[in-house]
Amino acid sequence: MKIGGIDIGSRYIKYVLLENSRLIDFQRKETGYNPMSVCGELLESSKPEKLVATGYGRYLLEIYKNTKTITEIKAVALGAKAVFPNAKTIIDIGGQDTKVISLNDKGDVTNFEMNDRCAAGTGKFLEIMAKTLGYDLEIFGQHCLDKNAGIKLNSLCTVFAESEVISLITKGEKREAISHALHDSIVSRVMSLLKRLEIKDDLIFTGGCATNACLKSMFEERLQRKVLVHDNPYLQAAHGAALYAMDS
Amino acid sequence: MTKDYKQMWNNLDINLEAHDGLLAVLSDAYQNIYLSQHNRPEGMKYFDFVISEVHGLRIEEILEAKKERRKVIGTFCVYVPEEIILALDGVCIGLCAGADVGSDEAEKFIPRNTCALIKAFMGFKLAGLCPYIQTTDLIVGETTCDGKKKAYEIFDEITGGKMYVMEIPNMKGEDGRTLWRNEVKRFAKKLEAITGKMIALEKLNEASKIVNARRKALQRLSLLRSFEPSPISGLDALLINQVSFYDDPVRFTAKVSELCDELDERVKDGSGVSKKGIPRILVSGSPMAVPNWKLHAIIEGSGAAVVGEESCVGERNFGVILDDGFSSVEEGIEKIADRYMNIHCACFTPNDERLSDILDMAKRLKADGIIHYAIQFCTPYMLEAFKAKKALDNKGIPFLRIETDYSMEDMGQLKTRIEAFLEMIGKGVRV
Numbered sequence: 001m002k003i004g005g006i007d008i009g010s011r012y013i014k015y016v017l018l019e020n021s022r023l024i025d026f027q028r029k030e031t032g033y034n035p036m037s038v039c040g041e042l043l044e045s046s047k048p049e050k051l052v053a054t055g056y057g058r059y060l061l062e063i064y065k066n067t068k069t070i071t072e073i074k075a076v077a078l079g080a081k082a083v084f085p086n087a088k089t090i091i092d093i094g095g096q097d098t099k100v101i102s103l104n105d106k107g108d109v110t111n112f113e114m115n116d117r118c119a120a121g122t123g124k125f126l127e128i129m130a131k132t133l134g135y136d137l138e139i140f141g142q143h144c145l146d147k148n149a150g151i152k153l154n155s156l157c158t159v160f161a162e163s164e165v166i167s168l169i170t171k172g173e174k175r176e177a178i179s180h181a182l183h184d185s186i187v188s189r190v191m192s193l194l195k196r197l198e199i200k201d202d203l204i205f206t207g208g209c210a211t212n213a214c215l216k217s218m219f220e221e222r223l224q225r226k227v228l229v230h231d232n233p234y235l236q237a238a239h240g241a242a243l244y245a246m247d248s
Numbered sequence: 249m250t251k252d253y254k255q256m257w258n259n260l261d262i263n264l265e266a267h268d269g270l271l272a273v274l275s276d277a278y279q280n281i282y283l284s285q286h287n288r289p290e291g292m293k294y295f296d297f298v299i300s301e302v303h304g305l306r307i308e309e310i311l312e313a314k315k316e317r318r319k320v321i322g323t324f325c326v327y328v329p330e331e332i333i334l335a336l337d338g339v340c341i342g343l344c345a346g347a348d349v350g351s352d353e354a355e356k357f358i359p360r361n362t363c364a365l366i367k368a369f370m371g372f373k374l375a376g377l378c379p380y381i382q383t384t385d386l387i388v389g390e391t392t393c394d395g396k397k398k399a400y401e402i403f404d405e406i407t408g409g410k411m412y413v414m415e416i417p418n419m420k421g422e423d424g425r426t427l428w429r430n431e432v433k434r435f436a437k438k439l440e441a442i443t444g445k446m447i448a449l450e451k452l453n454e455a456s457k458i459v460n461a462r463r464k465a466l467q468r469l470s471l472l473r474s475f476e477p478s479p480i481s482g483l484d485a486l487l488i489n490q491v492s493f494y495d496d497p498v499r500f501t502a503k504v505s506e507l508c509d510e511l512d513e514r515v516k517d518g519s520g521v522s523k524k525g526i527p528r529i530l531v532s533g534s535p536m537a538v539p540n541w542k543l544h545a546i547i548e549g550s551g552a553a554v555v556g557e558e559s560c561v562g563e564r565n566f567g568v569i570l571d572d573g574f575s576s577v578e579e580g581i582e583k584i585a586d587r588y589m590n591i592h593c594a595c596f597t598p599n600d601e602r603l604s605d606i607l608d609m610a611k612r613l614k615a616d617g618i619i620h621y622a623i624q625f626c627t628p629y630m631l632e633a634f635k636a637k638k639a640l641d642n643k644g645i646p647f648l649r650i651e652t653d654y655s656m657e658d659m660g661q662l663k664t665r666i667e668a669f670l671e672m673i674g675k676g677v678r679v
Contacts, residue, residue, distance in 0.1 A: 056660055073668035097661065109672045114665055116651065116658070 004048030005242025007072065008035055008057030011095035011123065012208065015042040016238040018246060026235050036060055052245035054237050056096070070244055072237045073101055073112050079240030080204045081107035083230050088200035091190055091219065091227075092237075093209035095123045100193045102200070113193040120156040121189030123209050128158055129182045132165050133175045140179065141212030149177035153185045161185065180214075187218045194223075205229045206236040253304045256311070260383065263376035270349060270377050271303065274539055281545045285481055287521050289514070291507030292484050298491050302538075306494060307379045313339050314383065319443050322384035323493075324369065325392055326560045326591055327416055329584050331570065332436050334455035334497070336443045341380050342493025343369055343387070346537030348654035350375030357402045363625040364653035365537060366399045373406055380494065381407070386442060388435070389413040392595040393628055412438055420596055425589055432585035452580045456572040462497050465504040466566035472511045473555045474613045476528070477520025479511040482554020483544045484521075489561050490538035522553055527670050530615035532558035532606050532636065534623040540654060543621050543662075550667045555613040558606050559621075564591050567605070594628035602632065603639040610645055617646035617673045619666070624653045646673045 007014040013035060017025035025046065029038050035057050043051070052068045053061040054075035061067035072094075080087045081103065090101040098121050102111040119125050130140040151173060155161045161182070168178050186209075203225050209215055210233035219227045230236065257264060278299060298306070310320055321333045322343045333340040348364065350371025358370060372378035381387070387410045389400035397413075404411035414431050417424030440446055469488065472479055488507075492500055514520060529552050531543060536559065544554050557563060570587040574580040592602035610618060618640055622629040633649045640647040648669040652658055 056664070071664050071668040071671060073664065074671045097664070108674075109668065112665075112668060112672070114661065114668075116661070 001050070002046060002048045003242050003246045004043065004046060004051040005075070005238040005240065005245060006039060006042065006051065006053050006055075006061065006067075007075065007238035007241060008039065008053060008055040008060060009072075009095050009208075009237075010056050010097075011127075012234065013038050013042065013055075013057075014234050014238040016235055016242045017046050017048060018242045021246060023239065023242075026232065026238070028234055031057065036064060048245075050245040050248070052241040052248070054241040068245070068248065070241060072097075073099055073114075074109060075237040075240035075244065076206055077101055077103055077107060077109050077240065078243050079236030079238070080206055080230075082239060082243055083236070084202050084204050084228055086202040087204045087228075089194075089197065089203045091194070091203070091205045091210075092207040093121075093123055093186070093190070093205075093215070094207040095127075098122050098190055098193065100190065100197055102197045111197050113196050115189070115193070119158045121186045123207070125156075125158045125161070125186060126182070126209060126212070128162060129165060129179075132162055133169075133179060133182075135175075135179070138211070141183070141214035143176055143179050144183055144214035145174075145176045145180040148180060148184065149174070151177055151181040153181045156185055156189055183212070183214045183218055187215060187222060190219075191222060199223065199225070201225060203227050206233045208234055251304070253307070256307065257303070257379060260307075260379050261376060262379055262382070266375055267303070267377055270347075274302075274347075275300075277539060277541070281541050282483060282487070285483065285521075285548075288484060289480055289507060289510050289521075291503070291510045292480075292487075294503045294507075295484070295487055295491055298495060299487070299538075302494075303379050307383065309496065310339055310341070310380075310383050319385040319439075320383045321439070322381060322387040322410075324388075324396070325390045326565045327390050327392070327414065327588050327593070328388045329432055329435065329588055330497075331452065331455045331459050331584050332432070332439060332447065332581070334458060335447050335452040336439050336445050337451075338439065338443065340497075341384070342537070343380055343384075344372040344378040344537070345369040346490075346540035346654070347372075349377055357406070358399055361625055362395055362399070363534075363623045364655075365535070365623055365626070366395050368537070368654065370399060370403065370406070373403070384410060386438075387411050391416050392593055393626070395625070416593075416595060418595065418597055420589065420601075425586070428589055429582055429585040432581055432588070436581055447577050447581075449575075449577050449580070452577055453572065453574075456570055456580070456584070458497050458501075460570055460572055462492065462501045462504075463566040463569055465501045465508065466492060467569075468508045469504060469511070470556060470563065470566070470613075472508060472515060475515045475520070476614060477522055477524045477526070478528070478553050478555050479514035479520050480507075481521045481548060482529075482531070482557075483541060483548055486536060486541065486544050486554070486557060486561070487538075489557065489565065490536070492565065493538075493561070527552040527616045527673055528555045528614055529553065530556045530558060530606070530610050530613055530618050531562075531621055532609075532618055533621035533633070534626045534629045535560035535562075536621070537561060542652070542654065542656075543619070543650065546659070546662055546666050547619065550663065550670055552670050555615060556609050558602075558609050560591075560593070563605070563609060564593070567591075594632045599632065603636060606636060607639065607643060607645075610640075610643075615645070617648065617669065619669070620647065620649045622649075622651045624651045 003018040058069040098115040345368045353374035354370035
């Protein structure tokens with residue numbers, strides 16, 4: 001039986017297809033301005049018998065297709081637990097949300113924290129800053145000085161931080177140094193959420209931003225713990241939704 | 249609305265065009281949030297009617313009262329001793345402060361990062377949208393937070409000197425009690441001066457009975473919500489609590505009692521407004537002035553039931569009954585002052601009694617979890633949330649802390665958080 005999990009995020013729609021509990025397909029497409037048509041394209045070819053939607057746009061499928069939904073917090077917990085059986089703490093940084101999640105031994109969510117309404121410390125922040133510094137988002141994390149060059153960004157607000165970055169550029173600061181400071185500011189933001197939870201190993205980093213090696217190593221340094229990232233950190237929430245569909 | 253009130257609003261200097269817009273938005277929101285609910289008690293029809301006439305019939309009644317030389321006293325807080333107002337034939341009205349209107353006007357006078365409630369009462373007045381404010385003879389403020397305290401100074405200028413501010417002590421010891429008793433006495437004198445009357449013992453007794461009867465009716469409603477399944481939605485119960493601030497108290501009490509009779513029947517049948525076994529949520533924190541229905545709408549829209557409000561628009565308003573066995577006006581005023589000192593607002597330090605209230609309510613209402621609500625920039629409640637979380641963690645009661653305002657821009661994030669919280673407390677929501 002084919003089972004689908006779809007994660008309608010603010011930047012990308014991620015789709016996982018399971019067959020006999022084995023992951024047989026993963027796709028990722030830009031959400032764009034018409035997410036319903038993107039979902040249609042993704043679902044068209046595979047025609048899953050069961051489907052669960054998650055992510056910011058989950059209601060779209062619920063309203064138009066009567067699809068069952070779960071929150072991305074539950075979905076990411078299920079998806080992370082499936083690939084990292086000892087997962088206890090999750091950092092998930094997506095396009096517009098940052099979440100930190102605590103799990104018990106069984107994998108149930110026992111506590112979580114999430115950023116407020118603004119994009120401070122999220123993927124969107126990283127994306128805009130990469131653009132301001134002239135990097136592609138995919139390689140942004142590779143262009144980061146290893147050490148702090150004495151620059152600290154005072155603002156976490158995307159709009160204010162961008163002006164701060166521009167003023168650093170005009171002062172002649174190296175962009176790798178500014179890049180370090182930007183990554184550092186995201187990590188600080190997430191640390192303030194993490195401090196409200198009890199951090200336990202294994203610590204898993206998921207979401208699009210987990211592809212950024214600089215963020216991963218900064219978390220490891222600050223937390224003095226190993227941070228585990230799956231080969232494809234985009235897929236955990238969609239995978240979790242599919243696993244939920246399978247069990248329901 | 250049953251008739252055309254344009255002339256009346258015009259006489260009250262209401263901005264008719266903007267006001268029509270407000271009523272249209274309110275009516276749409278009411279339709280979507282309230283009238284779309286299933287299985288509502290028949291007794292809610294009265295409250296639907298009150299809302300449909302919120303700026304109509306009730307204003308007409310107040311204007312009639314003014315013709316009889318009764319004074320209209322506007323308030324923003326449950327510390328204002330209503331018994332004294334009623335004893336002097338006054339009309340006590342909680343003023344409009346629950347919608348995001350006139351913020352741009354308000355921001356000419358106050359900073360952008362001021363709480364939504366303060367912005368709203370300034371905005372309602374400045375944009376000419378609150379007929380209640382226009383009918384008032386006196387507006388009573390109180391020193392429950394820095395924002396309100398300073399905003400009242402500005403509001404006094406805007407309303408042409410209508411403000412009267414009561415000092416609420418910050419600590420609950422003997423000095424605080426003495427200060428507050430003196431404040432209540434000062435308030436009584438002020439009211440005697442503007443009404444040109446003296447408080448009579450008989451009238452104070454009668455007023456105390458009226459307000460106590462309303463408290464008891466609301467307590468009965470609260471008790472009925474402790475049954476599983478709850479016979480009434482949290483949204484409807486919130487509305488009733490909101491209406492309690494501006495409806496005629498005697499009529500309101502009668503209508504709540506009628507509704508409770510109906511709810512009694514539901515409870516006897518074991519029937520409720522929703523099915524058994526859905527998560528039961530206690531909301532605790534900042535007040536939700538009408539038409540602020542945002543949080544309840546999200547929670548109940550996500551498949552849970554709100555079973556109580558540890559809030560000024562809720563339990564803090566009716567939880568304590570006045571000891572009305574007094575035999576002189578002086579004794580009465582002291583007892584009234586002491587009754588109000590028992591409200592556990594976050595403006596006090598320390599305020600551990602509020603934590604006990606939350607725990608007691610959670611137990612009595614069989615809550616599966618607490619959602620702590622603070623209006624953004626409402627420092628007292630934002631800070632107390634951390635203490636509340638600790639107290640509830642110790643008892644193993646799930647707790648979610650929300651900070652928000654009246655706008656709809658964070659609906660997505662709030663839904664995700666609340667749904668994830670409901671998933672977490674283990675009964676499943678959407679699947």
